[in-house]
Amino acid sequence: LGLFGALAPALVYWYGAHAVINGSLQIGTVVAMAAYLTRLFGPMTQLFSTHVTVQSNMALFERIFDYLDLVPEIEEQPDAIDLPRAVGRVEFDHVSFRYNQHRLALNDVSFAVEPEQIAALVGPSGAGKTTTSYLIPRLYDATEGAVKLDGHDVRDLTLKSLAANIGMVTQEPFIFHASLRDNIAYARPGADDADILRVMDAANLSDVLARMPKGLDTIVGERGYRLSGGERQRIAIARVLLKDPPVLVLDEATNSLDSESEYAVQSAVSKLLAGRTTIVIAHRLSTIHSADQILVLENGEIVERGKHLDLLTLGGLYSRLYERQFTSERAPASLAEASNA
Numbered sequence: 058l059g060l061f062g063a064l065a066p067a068l069v070y071w072y073g074a075h076a077v078i079n080g081s082l083q084i085g086t087v088v089a090m091a092a093y094l095t096r097l098f099g100p101m102t103q104l105f106s107t108h109v110t111v112q113s114n115m116a117l118f119e120r121i122f123d124y125l126d127l128v129p130e131i132e133e134q135p136d137a138i139d140l141p142r143a144v145g146r147v148e149f150d151h152v153s154f155r156y157n158q159h160r161l162a163l164n165d166v167s168f169a170v171e172p173e174q175i176a177a178l179v180g181p182s183g184a185g186k187t188t189t190s191y192l193i194p195r196l197y198d199a200t201e202g203a204v205k206l207d208g209h210d211v212r213d214l215t216l217k218s219l220a221a222n223i224g225m226v227t228q229e230p231f232i233f234h235a236s237l238r239d240n241i242a243y244a245r246p247g248a249d250d251a252d253i254l255r256v257m258d259a260a261n262l263s264d265v266l267a268r269m270p271k272g273l274d275t276i277v278g279e280r281g282y283r284l285s286g287g288e289r290q291r292i293a294i295a296r297v298l299l300k301d302p303p304v305l306v307l308d309e310a311t312n313s314l315d316s317e318s319e320y321a322v323q324s325a326v327s328k329l330l331a332g333r334t335t336i337v338i339a340h341r342l343s344t345i346h347s348a349d350q351i352l353v354l355e356n357g358e359i360v361e362r363g364k365h366l367d368l369l370t371l372g373g374l375y376s377r378l379y380e381r382q383f384t385s386e387r388a389p390a391s392l393a394e395a396s397n398a
């Protein structure tokens with residue numbers, strides 16, 4: 058159509074010029090003809106390109122509806138229990154789990170975390186720490202055994218009440234392309250600004266807010282104001298503080314932050330842990346020191362468990378991991394102390 062649109066006036070002028078010379082047409086008629094032709098081609102091209110737009114959008118719709126029609130693997134029982142606010146006892150009762158046919162990611166894992174206590178999961182890469190943390194909020198269901206909250210198998214609870222009772226802070230929290238207010242309030246829709254400012258203060262985000270050009274209305278995320286790694290983690294902490302669930306699943310960040318940001322995150326985390334049952338994938342020395350129990354995982358099994366000093370004395374996997382992963386933190390800590398002094 059584009060090519061024809063460009064050639065047609067040329068043809069009209071060529072044929073028209075001959076006709077004018079022969080005296081069978083007037084020059085005005087030829088010019089008018091060429092002008093009207095261009096007016097005709099615009100709408101015609103638009104009409105045909107609509108067809109192309111409709112076709113490509115139909116393909117997009119198909120993909121969206123395929124996605125919406127997916128049946129979730131995690132289903133709620135018809136007679137599921139609607140658990141009000143849990144006391145917060147988390148128990149793994151002989152839990153085994155496999156992602157696929159090949160290999161058990163967790164093998165006969167049993168432990169219990171009493172309300173308001175902290176259990177730290179440590180172990181080499183691929184040991185099953187993340188998998189353990191995924192089974193608590195039912196991101197996956199145990200293949201064998203049961204994960205229990207306040208004595209109820211999590212599969213017997215309504216998904217809504219389970220979600221309301223568990224907060225998660227992952228290593229890479231997702232920040233939506235939305236205002237700072239919406240990014241925090243989505244943990245508890247309807248929260249007012251006073252609540253949002255309170256949790257931002259507790260998560261050491263007040264100085265970040267002061268720097269924002271439009272305060273709580275500043276658009277952050279993908280194409281908005283860019284937040285640093287430490288700031289994103291503190292947003293995730295503020296979300297959980299706002300939601301205030303009795304159980305917390307925390308995957309501590311492995312990425313190193315500068316010492317000021319590190320301090321801000323650590324002090325926010327310590328406020329987050331207060332009064333909550335916490336299962337933490339520990340990467341910080343201070344976290345394993347404050348843990349009520351440390352569970353050492355290797356190849357999907359708990360190979361050692363106990364308190365920090367007992368496990369160090371044991372001289373097994375934990376003491377080796379501790380030497381390798383955690384003792385390097387001592388140097389900066391003492392340097393910081395030295396500079397403070």
Ligand code: ATP
Pocket residue numbers: 156157162180181182183184185186187188189
């Ligand atoms: P890291 O410290 O590296 O995060 P981890 O202890 O958290 O390791 P998991 O992520 O729980 O380990 O993985 C346990 C095992 O399950 C690994 O062998 C891993 O390859 C496997 N695994 C993890 N996620 C999946 C998945 N989505 N599909 C298949 N296998 C998986």
